Amino acid sequence: MDARIQALHARLQAIVGSEQIFTGNETDRWAKDWTGQFEGRPFAVVRPGTCEEVAAVLRLANQYRIPVVPIAGNTGLNGGAYGPGSILVSVERMNRIREIRRDARVAVVEAGVIVAALDAAVEQDGLTFPLAFGAAGSAMMGGVLSTNAGGSNVLRYGNVRDLCLGLEVVLPDGRILDLMTALKKDNSGFDLRDLIIGAEGQLGIITAAIMKLHPRPAYHATALVALEDLRVAPALLNAFQDASGNAVTAYEFMSRNYVAGYEKLMPTARRFFDTAYPAVLLVELATVRNEALEELLETVLADALERGILADAVIAQSDMQRQEMWALREAAAELAFHRHPVIDTDIAVPLERIAEYMDRIPEIMRAIDPGFSDIAVAHFGDGNIHYTVWPSKNDPIVEAALRAAIDALAVDMGGTFSAEHGIGLCKLPSMARHKNVSALDMMLAIKTAFDPKGILNPGKTLPGRS
Amino acid sequence: MDARIQALHARLQAIVGSEQIFTGNETDRWAKDWTGQFEGRPFAVVRPGTCEEVAAVLRLANQYRIPVVPIAGNTGLNGGAYGPGSILVSVERMNRIREIRRDARVAVVEAGVIVAALDAAVEQDGLTFPLAFGAAGSAMMGGVLSTNAGGSNVLRYGNVRDLCLGLEVVLPDGRILDLMTALKKDNSGFDLRDLIIGAEGQLGIITAAIMKLHPRPAYHATALVALEDLRVAPALLNAFQDASGNAVTAYEFMSRNYVAGYEKLMPTARRFFDTAYPAVLLVELATVRNEALEELLETVLADALERGILADAVIAQSDMQRQEMWALREAAAELAFHRHPVIDTDIAVPLERIAEYMDRIPEIMRAIDPGFSDIAVAHFGDGNIHYTVWPSKNDPIVEAALRAAIDALAVDMGGTFSAEHGIGLCKLPSMARHKNVSALDMMLAIKTAFDPKGILNPGKTLPGRS
Structure with a gap:
């Protein structure tokens, strides 16, 4: 280690404390992603405990012109948190749910809060944080905000951008951008919030957010539907939506090969159909009010079966069966x-x-x-x-x-x-x-405006930069 | 007119045609806003017919360093379209609804399409463009997108940002930014769409958009509710939402002075209450399915009346009465x-x-x-x-x-x-x-990145610029 690197290390340590800086083999946990596509040793991993510590790390990185890569749950699929030679800023210690405002249906969370943990925390209030995807048990707010994550419930609740009201962000030069409002309407200038959501850590590090909560559906009905021809699926979706007053929370397609692959990988898993159909759909309806959803599902399915649209269908008869159906879908990754x-x-x-x-x-x-x-x-x-x-x-x-x-x-x-x-x-x-060339140009111009030294997550998201 | 100005005029005329350029008294229609707050003679008003013509005007303005102010329906309240000495680019001739995709529930519209005209055009398909406010009969898409307009239905459908999928934008230097996708999910880079929506013409001129449509509610129930104490209004809203499965489309408050002012301004208008209550709410439920909404409204109101929450309530007994209630609310401006x-x-x-x-x-x-x-x-x-x-x-x-x-x-x-x-x-x-200082700084940095010469709508939106 040369003197400059030693000095950087010492200064990082002074910011986050000696317990919260990791180098060499200690970084294994963060040095590769679970998909096995990306592996590379960072310069160091630091785990700041506050927004101010994140700011201090970024100021230092600017001074040393060393790249900084933010990392949350490390469940991304495209290498967004890959940072060989960089300072990896893990937000995992910033994992407090600061506040749940039940009546206003919002939660104030730090970037290290796990998606499923927020949902669990609001369950007792009859609320849900409805973001649903396979990695929800380890993905963290900072990551899902930075990628504008979607998943299986977007149809009903939107993606993460639709679930976020306010943000706290550390800009690349260490300034703090306070956009922590819980308002449904706010037209005070350019929409920086939505610009930073989905920006993959190019424009700042998200340290906290105000997220929307929804009334927790108390009633569910779930079915697997087998189709001979996927062309009927849009009309079938409309039939479910119209019959239920837009109560569809999930409408997930699985190909024949997908179902076969799952059955091979999980030989003891329950098989819902004897035949290998070209397309299987997982349909779920959910409501807060009791609406006899199973009957409703049955009616639509019976009608579709009669009209020859469906090949077969199975309605979940228990929560166990519902979970088996979801296990099939969520094995995708x-x-x-x-x-x-x-x-x-x-x-x-x-x-x-x-x-x-x-x-x-x-x-x-x-x-x-x-x-x-x-x-x-x-x-x-x-x-x-x-x-x-x-x-x-x-x-x-x-x-x-x-x-x-x-x-x-x-x-x-x-x-x-x-x-x-x-x-x-x-x-x-x-x-x-x-991508439209003018769009790429303007993205690069925005990146340069926010991060003139190119410190944050360099070489990703925007082509044509080193 | 000096030679430079004559040359600019001639070149503008060459772009849009001599019929579509207006100067002097001919600009009266655009030279002041209806609120009477802003009046100033533009250098010229031009009415381009295409996105390419808008682009040519902007290229020219950059060359001459003359400010350009976009103007649509001229119904704004804060002077956003005020442009003395500027080239006012009116989008009113770009008023085609290019396409209505009924099944996908989207419309491709030009910036000069009037809000109410789009809603009328999709009515026959059982759809609605639900943006609702007093000026919907003259406000145009370009304007409502540039201000991220809201109105009375935001509770149910969101604001304009929530109603827009794709944009076509002419950047300040005349380049065309094609973001015309109709996708519900698109994470290909920074969210330029939401940045330009609500940017008040600082970052580009919106020339076309892809807007979301919604199933048109076939059933309505509308009431005016009088309260002695506005503090009960949030709980009453939750009662309506819970009872109806979130079917509330409008929940509008009017103060005692507002109702009195309306009755004075419109002496022949119907009076719904004999007493001048501190607060009156206009509540509207709407659904696609027949849900016996009036009964539902009655049940919630009767329960609230019994618990002493309400002072009085009137349910609209006809479409005429519904319109009278809305006339009361929409007289605000x-x-x-x-x-x-x-x-x-x-x-x-x-x-x-x-x-x-x-x-x-x-x-x-x-x-x-x-x-x-x-x-x-x-x-x-x-x-x-x-x-x-x-x-x-x-x-x-x-x-x-x-x-x-x-x-x-x-x-x-x-x-x-x-x-x-x-x-x-x-x-x-x-x-x-x-506004948060860092937020203002980043907005200014974005403005400079998009419009380095400060041609577009200068002196507005962002403080601290000339």
Whole structure:
């Protein structure tokens, strides 16, 4: 260690305390992501306990011109928290739920609060924090805000941007941006809040937030629906929404290969259908008032069955069965990353074109890599498809071509190459290829305005920067 | 006219055509706002017919370094479209509804489309564009997007930001920013859309947008509710929401002075109560499904009456009566601006503190100007109060002091000085006084990044710029 590095280390230690700085092997926990795609030793991991400590770390980093990478639950899929040689600022110690305002239905949380922990904390008040995805048990507020995370309940409650009212942010130069209001309406100048949400730590480090809560549904009805043809799924969704007064909380698609893959990976898991249907949907209705949801579900399903729209359907008869259905859907990330190399995507298309996308994409894959295999799940109601491809061999060129083709078809169909996971490192080529050039220019201009020295999370999100 | 000005005029004419450029007296229509607060002769008004023409005008303005002020329906209240000596770019000719996608529930509209016209155009498809406020019959998309307009239905449908999926924007230097996607999820980089919505024409001129539509409620129930004490209003709102499964579309407060002022201004209008109560609420429930809403309304009101929460209530017995109730509420702007000088505000506080605000503010006003008079209406469910004060005399210092005190109390109570009308010129002092300094700095940095020559709508929105 040269003197400059020693001095930096000592000053970091002075900010966070000697217990809260980690180097060398001590950084293992943070040095790689669980997907196995990114591994690299940071200069140090620090765990500040307050917003002011985060600010001091950033001021120091600016002085030393050393990159800083914020890290929360480390559950991202695109390498957003990868920081070899950087100071990794972990927000995990800032994990207090500062306040729950039951009547106003808001919670004031720090960036290290785990998503599922907030939901659990408000349950007793009859409220829910409805963000729902596989990693909700370890993902933290700072991360889900920085990626504008989505998941299975977006159809009903929106994504994280829709669930956030206020933010506390440390700017790249260490200034603190206080946007901690709990107002539903606030037109006092540019919308910095929504700019920083989803900015993947490029514009500042989120240290706290005011999140919206919703009345906790007391009644659920859940079903798995088998389809011969995915083309009927949009109309079926409308039927559920119209019959229930928009009570659909989840409408999740799983491909034939997905269900087969799950059954192979989890041989003891319950099988809901004897036949391997082309498409299975998980439908869930939920309400605060008692609305006889199961009957409602049955009526819509019986009608659809009669009209030949459905192949089969199973309604969960118990909470246990409901959980088994969700286990099937929530195995997606585990299933995707149990084999390597893997291409995991989160494209979106207009929802009426999902069936067309699913029809066309395998041929395109086959043309590039005849031995490919795939699975697909989708947050159908949002048009958001997680199409996962395993190339037949470890060839970076083939892999890049497959990835590019998946994204290009989505964009061609009026969609996007990144619906909810963000850009990170994985999506930079598609960002460069498909994003409107003026939009990229303005994003770079904003980045430069916020972070002229390029300290925060460099080399990610925006192509064309070092 | 000197040669440079003649040349600029000729070049503008070459872009938009000689029929679409107006100078001198021809600009009267645009040279003042209807509130009577702002009047000033522009250099010229041009009415481009396309996004490309807007781009050419902006390129030219950059070359000549002449300010450009976008103008749509000219219904703003804070002087955002005031542009003496500027090129006023009116978007009114760009008034095509390009496409209505019924199944996807989106409309592709140009910036000159009138709010109410879009709603009328989608009615036959069983859909609604639910933005509702007094000026909806003349306000245009470009304006409501640039101010992130709100209104009476925000409680149910959100503000304009929540109703917009995609944007087409001409940047200050004439480049075109194409963000015209109709996706519910798109995490491809920074959220430029939400940054430009509500930016009051500082960052670009919006030329087209993709707007969300909602199923048109077929069933309504509307009531006026009289209260002796506004403190009960939050609990009453929750009672309506819980009983109806969140079917409340409007929950509007009117003060005693407001109702009295309306009755004086409109002597032939129907009077709903014999007594002048401290607070009157307009409550409206609306659903797509038939839910016996009137009964539901009656049940909640009867229960509240029994518990002594209400003083009186009237349920609309016909569409005519419903319209009479709405006429009372929607006279707010007319009522406010029929006397001058007037201070019109759009503060917000957490909704559980509205009653406290309304209790405290008159005393503060009285201390500054004992002869003041006031009215108040509020989008109660959003915490958004339009508190209007008429000072007893025409004294700019007293007027500024009153305005400052109204805003300061809102901010003190965890609120904002601008909930939905934006900053424009009127709110610059409060913006300078109350907005977080780092937030102002970053807004200025963004403005400079987008518009380095300061061509677009200069001197507004952001304090501290010339």
